[in-house]
Amino acid sequence: MQGCERSRLTIAGRLCNAHRVQHTKVGLRTLTLEEFLGHPSVTGLVRFGSCEVAACYLDRTARTPPYCKAHLNRFYRARNVPGFDEAHWRRTDKAICTTREASLRGLPDQLVAELLFGLWVRTRQGFRSRPECLRQLYDRLRLHQVQELAEVTDPAAHGHSREQVTMIRAWQRELQLLHMTPETERLKDRWDMVVFGLSGHISFAPILQEPLREAMKIWVYDDLPRRRNKNAVQHARAVIAAVGMLSESLRVQRADHGRVPAAWGRSDILAFTNRMGYFTSTGQITPRRRLAFTRYARRVLLRFRTLGLTAPGRLLAGMPVDFAILPEDMPDEPEDTEAGRDLPDEVMRALCAHLDELETMSSTEIRVATELLIDTGRRPDEINTLPLNCLEQDPDGSDILVYDNHKAYRLGRRLPIGTETAATIRRQQQRVRARFPAVDPARLRLLPRPKVNPEGTKPLAEISSYHRAWVKSLPDLLVPVVVSADDARLTQLVPFDKTRIFPYAYRHCYAQRHADAGVPVDVLKELMDHRLVHTTMGYYRVGEERRREAVDRVTALQFDRHGNRVWRTAQNLLDSEHVRRAIGEVTVPYGVCREPSNVAAGGHACPLRFRCLGCEHYSTDVSYLPDLQAHLADLLRSRERLMSAFEADDWARAQAMPAAEEIQRVRRLIDRVSGDLDNLTAEDRAKIDQAVAVVRRTRTVHLGMPRVGQPLPDVRPVRTLP
Structure with missing residues (x-):
């Protein structure tokens, strides 16, 4: 009723317990509720106070016991249990939730702040937190009287569900990051790389000598800003592993276990390089890994000096100048026998x-x-x-x-x-x-x-x-x-x-695919978004054995400038012939040239430049068929343009006009090559096509023959629509 501070018995009801009892007395029992509320003897009552259960926000129903109606019923049941502690029960019992709410009452202020921060982070990350899950989580934390989240070392042991364990672990992680900075993290032996805007961890445990380990921390801290990609952590781990092997070599080779930088010397470098060679010979590390680790160690030792770490009073004070890996100490580059990682x-x-x-x-x-x-x-x-x-x-x-x-x-x-x-x-x-x-x-x-x-x-x-x-x-x-x-x-x-x-x-x-389609390597470099051509070539290199087999097959379909096939009696080229093809000929448009002076000049000493089809030193094979077909199309296109309404003097038009003999020669050459291909069986044709692809992908020389600009080839594999 209006003016009464005591809580009503039910949500739908309008009377507290005292007024309900008063309404049942003789003389007021016959009154309607509205008449009862207006009776002069009915006045508002002062509230008894809040329920003394820490998690509850409801009012008590009487002065004693000092609990709300729901907790009063719980109290009557709980006090019958032997060893009942009423004070502990008040601190740990659950809240009474009438809606989809989760009560933080009864929890320490520190823990409340941590839980609210964790909930904010979780919401910001896009997670949805169910009230019933949060309610159970808060009740368990209250039951175990947890003061801060860091005390919950094993959430599963406290009876938390899998979802609650995930939340607690995530919140503990966010609280750790809240107090971490790069300046404090760099002093540790194990770095949490999230502080540096990356992921994962970096451990300096492989480096055994303290001066070397502390110097390595400075090196990594200095190198990280220059590594702006996700591989920065992996690179740092690899360098630390390399220096760790150097550290292990110092430990086992020196009587002082390598603890004094001033005592290091050239003999320790030789011991390290020999140790790496031994590991490679026994198969413990690969030749490529040996080369990479040696490079890392060499670069780090050089950087220590440029960072001033060898100056007097610094970490590596007195480190000798000869404690460095020289160029002649580097192992040879291992041969790359891979055919790339492309799929057939x-x-x-x-x-x-x-x-x-x-x-x-x-x-x-x-x-x-x-x-x-x-x-x-x-x-x-x-x-x-x-x-x-x-x-x-x-x-x-x-x-x-x-x-x-x-x-x-x-x-x-x-x-x-x-x-x-x-x-x-x-x-x-x-x-x-x-x-x-x-x-x-x-x-x-x-x-x-x-x-x-x-x-x-x-x-x-x-x-x-x-x-x-x-x-x-x-x-x-x-x-x-x-x-x-x-x-x-x-x-x-x-x-x-x-x-x-x-x-x-x-x-x-x-x-x-693009290399097989004849895309020049400089264009492919841009398509791959590489800075160096050497990097691009590594994506489509083939092994020497595969290349030799392809050359053998392609050479079997070799033609001179007249379209006559150059028949071979041997099944495969001799080793000397493979060498001759490498140093005794030069790539020219649509074939190769074997004229000695032109070969010596790298293809730049030919008076018949761009007229190779009229030279006796010119030959071609089936791998140049796409280039010949494109050249014929260029010739025909140029002739049509010059014969149309193209404004030019007669002498200029005559010199620019493609010769009919050249067009006829190209057509005849294409017909002879295509005819021989058509006569092959399906299996042989498939082998030739595969060999042509191998030969074309290794052909990177482009002499700048004037060509009409062509769009990139469509090399998209065929597939079904989603």
Whole structure:
């Protein structure tokens, strides 16, 4: 009733317990509720006070016992238990929740602040916290009288559910980061790299000598800002491992275990390099790892001096000058016998044919990410983090993919893509806009994370696990392999090693397809977004054995300038002939030249430049057929333009006009090469096509023959639509 401070018995009721009893007395019992509330003897009553259970916010129903109605019932039940402690029960009993609320009453102020901070971080990260889960969590913390979250060392042992354990661990982690700074972290022997804006940890435990370990901390702290990509932690770990091996060498080789930097010398460097050689010979480390670790150790020792760590009073004071790895101490570069990590065409066709199964096993975003990896050759993190508005068009209407090269810290890179790839991106854009219609498109990702992402602003984390499971579920992928049996070479179909199929391999496939299509290496370097041509060439190199086999097959279909086939009696080229092909000829447009003076000048001393088809020193083979066909198209196109209404003097027109003899010679040469190919069996034709691809991908010389500009070839593998 109005003016009464005591709580009513029920939510629907209007009377407290005292007024209900008064309403039942003789003389007032016959009055209606409205008449009772207006009676002069009915006045408001003062409240008894709050329930003394720490977690409760309700009013008590009587002066004693000092509890609300619900806790009064609990009290009557709990006091019958032997050893009942009423004071402890008041501090730890649960709150009475009438709605979907979670009470923090009865918890220490420090713990309340930590819980609210953790809940704020969790909400900011896109997680949804269920009130019933939070209520149980708070009640258990109150039951165990926890003062701060750091005391909960084993949440599962306290009876917390899996969801609550996850929340507690995450909140403890956020509280740790709240008080950590790079300046304090750099003093530890184990760094939490989240403080530096990265992920993971770095341990300096492999470095045994304290001066060397402290100097290495300074080196890593100095080197990290120059590593602006996600591989910074892995690189630092590798360098620490290399210096750790140097540290171990000092420990086992020196009587003082290498604790005194001033006592180090040239003999310790020799011991380290010999130790690395021994590990390589016994197979404990690979030759490539030996070279990398030696390089790291050499660079670190040099950097110690430039950082001034060897000056008097510094960590490495007195370190001798001869304690350095010299250029002659470096091991030889191991030979690269790999044929690259590209996948055979048969494997790529099979993968593209099973993309629907990948979508069924994972999600549409995983499938689209895989398609873009195949089509564009970008790194997985470059595709996963694409913004929604990643598709633009050049003035001529060509589609352009705009992405960020995180590895080299090159933002806003532009990659030409095909129409089908652009259509895939546009379909994904429509799906994302339909899923998040109220979010600003500038904040959305093209491939949003499917969970814990209410606004679509978080990108895919990774697709490797889904991709690996998908590849394992596929049937055996058969590829042709040439084997020798009874002095004969046969082609057999064998299962492909599925461990070689991973997302980054698609980048090698992209480079291989463009190299096979005749894209010059300088153009391919730009497509791959590499700084050095040497890096690009590593993506489509082939082994010498495979190259020799391809040259043998291509040379069997060799022609002179008249289109006459140069028949060979030997099945394979001799070793001397392979060498002669390397040093006794030079690549010219549409073939090779064997004129000695021109070969010596690298192809720049020919008076018949760009007229090779009229020279006796010129020859070609089947691998140049695409170039010959393109040259014929250029000649015919130039002739048509000059014969049309092209304003030019007669003498200039006559000199620029392609000779009819040259056109006839090119046509005859193309007809002879194509005719010989048509006469081959299907199996032999497949072997020749494979050999041509190998030879063309290793041919990087481009002499600058004037050509009409051509668009990039469409090398997108065929697949089904999502």
